[in-house]
Amino acid sequence: MSEVDSYAREPTRRHDMTVNAPQPYNAEPPVEIIRSHYVTPTDYFYVRNHAPVPDINPHKYKFVVDGMVAKPREVSLHELKAKYTHHTVMCTLMCAGNRRTEMSNLKTVKGVGWGNAALSNAIWKGVRLCDVLEDVGAEMDNPHLHVDFYGGDPCVEENYKKGYGSSIPMSKAADPQGDVILAFEMNGEPLPRDHGFPVRVIVPGYIGARSVKWLKSITVKSDESESFFQRRDYKVFLPSVNWDNVNDWWDRTPSLAGLSVQAAITNPKLSEAIATGSSYTVSGYALSGGNRIVRVDISLDGGKSWQTARIFPGEEKGHDNRYWAWAFWDFHVDQFPSPCEIVCKALDIGNNGMPDDLAQIWNLRGVMNNSWHHVSVPAKSKY
CATH class of the missing domain: 2.60.40.650 (Immunoglobulin-like)
Structure with a gap:
């Protein structure tokens, strides 16, 4: 399938969203809308995609849990809902690029332009990641481990390799008070396709890039994800770093995690x-x-x-x-x-x-x- 054809089955969206990129679709709601609703209406929730939106059959859907675990396994949507206790968390997700256009107005930057509405708030329901990790025998008390997620979106760029990936430290993943969940509901309804149906990760307090959509795999590792989006994106450099010298900075600059004020x-x-x-x-x-x-x-x-x-x-x-x-x-x-x-x-x-x-x-x-x-x-x- 060509790259153009891969966008033929995109979800239906509102016409009053501000579309910052049509393919892949990236859009933010009108600022007066987000300010009018403490819980953002689902169809107004900002959308950050890196590729065409997958159309996944929930009856055939499974994700893999593997890596440094005692009992690697596949988990279906039915098993996820039936086996583990459900938890609900209200969480605001924000793209790390929120207010990027202001930066670009000062001096051009690389990335999708965003105003000040690349964030939204929702009520998410799912199961705690720590419960799943405990069930497969992960070393949850090892602060040096990382939990690596990959999504099912069919990324087309060659250097994305396995698709969209990201990771969080075990200290966040294993903490029951960290409220990291594998969500299957958003505002009381099944996740929409644009927001990760049938299952996505929700990492409260972190940049939106870590809340991987269309979850395909969870891997416990000794180092952070090797994904392009972890190693070569979402990092803050000094103002003096440019595209001529950035290669000296990628590996010594930490990947973004928690949100700033x-x-x-x-x-x-x-x-x-x-x-x-x-x-x-x-x-x-x-x-x-x-x-x-x-x-x-x-x-x-x-x-x-x-x-x-x-x-x-x-x-x-x-x-x-x-x-x-x-x-x-x-x-x-x-x-x-x-x-x-x-x-x-x-x-x-x-x-x-x-x-x-x-x-x-x-x-x-x-x-x-x-x-x-x-x-x-x-x-x-x-x-």
Whole structure:
């Protein structure tokens, strides 16, 4: 089958998504949609694909668990659901490339362009990865091991080899409080094809790239995945690293895992005019890799002076008081001073914040942009 024909059976999608790449399909929802729903409607959940979407028969589906385990085996969808206790976790997934377009506007980077909506929140149901690993006799107390996942998407690029792969350390995989699950439901329904049907990995607190879709294999190894997406992608380099010298940096730069503190403004949108002196509520989201967001700061003068926003109560907690879902915030202004530049930044309970200068964290892959978020607001007549 040709590469063009392989996209002939793609799922049906919404027409109001912002499509950043049509093949493979990569799209984010309108920012006002994600901010209007604490749990993102499934058909508005952002989509990050690296290849055509597989069409898998759930009755024939199995994944393999092998590697450094005592009892390697195949697991069917029926067995996964019937044998293991089901667990539910609310988790916000975010692409490491969220806000990449801002970086590229500063200096061109390589990768799919994303605005500030390459993230979404859902309720996932499945079985704990640690239960499956225990069942096959993995050395779950060995912190030096890694758990390697491969998905069933038919990657067409030659250097992807086995397809899409990624891995996480055993310390995360084996921790019951880490809430890593093999999910088969999303928001109370079977996973849609775009989101990994029939089974995907959900790794709360980590970049979305580690939550492998269309799970094909789980392998316990002594080193991280050899996949292109683990070894040659999703890494943060110094701003001085470029495509001429990056080969000196791939192997000595760690692969991305946990999320940084992130916050962004969803209302107003970019270039949205607000009448001078009018009443307006600035709003947005914030999250961290399992830590609670304790403060969101807002500036209406480009970062010269700051005030605190109201953080909504009800951020969903995982085990051990870990916050896998985002927080929403708003900041009401009685008399809006447009034109102006709004800036937001956040702080989590570990006192982790966001860098002020995008140039300091610019990297040629355009990942992990968590610099202060700026929105310039033009003025318009109040009448």
